[in-house]
Amino acid sequence: MSWQSALACWIVRRRLRPETAKPVIDVARARAYAARRVWAPKVPAGWRLTEHYAARDLPLRGEWLTPDTVAAKQATILYLHGGGYYFCSPRSHRSVVFPLATLARARAFSLDYRLAPEHRFPCALDDAVAAYRRLLADGIPARSIAIAGDSAGGGLALAMLHALRDASDPLPACAVLFSPWTDLASTGASIVTNDGRDPMFHGAALARAAKLYLGDADPKNPGASPLYGRFDDLPPLLIQAGDTEVLLDDSVRVAEKARAAGVIVDLEIWRNVPHCFQLCAPFMPEANRALARAAAFIRETTSGKAPHRLPETSIV
Template sequence: MSWQSALACWVLRRRMRPETAKPGIDVERARRLTSKRAWLPKVPSGWRLEERYGHDAAPLRGEWLLHGQPSHITVLYLHGGGYYFCSPATHRGLVFPLARRSGARTFSLDYRLAPEHPFPAALDDALAAYRKLLADGVPPGSIVIAGDSAGGGLALATLLALRDAGDSLPAGAVLFAPWTDLAATGASMTTNDGLDPMFYGRAFAPAGKLYSGDADVRNPYVSPLYGRFDGLPPLFIQVGDTEVLLDDSTRVAQKARAAGVSVELQIWPKMPHVFQIFAPFVPEANRALEQAAGFVRRVTAAQAVETS
């Protein structure tokens, strides 16, 4: 464990975790604090950022990170934040280095948030964004869906919904500590409750209801852990071993492998939730993103060979 990672955990334990111990969910406070603390990295040299603003005829919002040279890889990124806060801007610290390392042009979706827009709004937006890529002529085998935390769960739910609808599936998915069980039944919710530097386990079930609204929290499109995994493309999962969300990753990996899905699960010791967002400060984040980028390049190259 690097001293940079230890420092990040120290800060999170003192500033972030106490917020998750408070009763109830203060949506506006979470959004305000996240917005104030958002570190906006510079656009990488040779790249450009293009924001897309939605309107009634085309409600999708988000931002493209594009390289000066054409790329044959496209990443559709879904940010975390419990489905009720954060944005593409708050996650540029993760998205930018992932795009730069993989060479992929990346669309970071600004999906609608709960409680104003509960399930299925976020899923509908993710499906619409993916289908828009296909309609624009992007080959499905050149696309990787990626996301962290709630966005990781949303990425997996998107795969389930695409498969069930008979859509062409992407080359794979990158899931950073995905939140896949909004019912919060994983054993790590208890066993890691005092070890996780960012969260108390009891914070997740109320947040799950905030997003699920009137839907069953165990609906596979809400909590993809409860879905069928057969027929899904390869999955790449990274999670910290002290996270209360650890079992949200390990149980998905187990079910997916049992269904014949290729899964690469990496459990990083003593890393906080979505530690990849601390790049370039934390060296473990840099290594993790390089490995995730390698997966993006591999699965899209394999699809290109298969198609040809």
């Protein structure tokens, strides 16, 4: 465990975890906190950032990060940010999108999907599916697209794969999921066993956030909780999660179900890191290594090669 990870865990335990003990989620406060605390890295040299937030930009509302020199076979990352479906934005997640794109040598689009409670399930899923279909309509081959997301965005990415497969759409080359939230019914054992170990969340906070997004919808609807969906015929998955997370079992159970369905899954469980630690790049060495591994996975799968099979579960 690096001192940077120890410091990050101490900060989130002190500043963020107490908020998750409150019986009611203050959406406005969460959004204001994220906007105030956001650290926006500089656009990497040789790359350009373009923001698309006009009505005419729909369904690709968000941010493009594009290299000045486009390769002949340029991969594209469609990134879905986390934030419990009710806060955060492409801007708040530049610290993970920028290094992932540059390391993968891929252009990236970070989607600004609609947020709850103003726009409850299935709005986020509808926006993600529409954005992916626009990429295809714009001539980007499915085999050159990687889907990536963290926390709620990781669950949304997996739910989108299910929806696309069920609709017989061409599927992307792969998906990269950082600490995905895949079970809004909160049935994972780690919600209890890691309650107190997780530096960011109280386990009970997950059900409150789920209700905010779902309203009266079934928490086991695969469109919201992809853990309960079918996993056959999905593309290769890379999942990274921390061993102390209350959401750990959301990753472990997805990996088990996907492997049982014949899907190639690399599950990496990282020791003593906070939830979605990849957002701590470049400060945290563990985040830098995790993003490098994710970028290598994206390069490999979008190149048309079968991904190298790692051990079923890696403890990092």
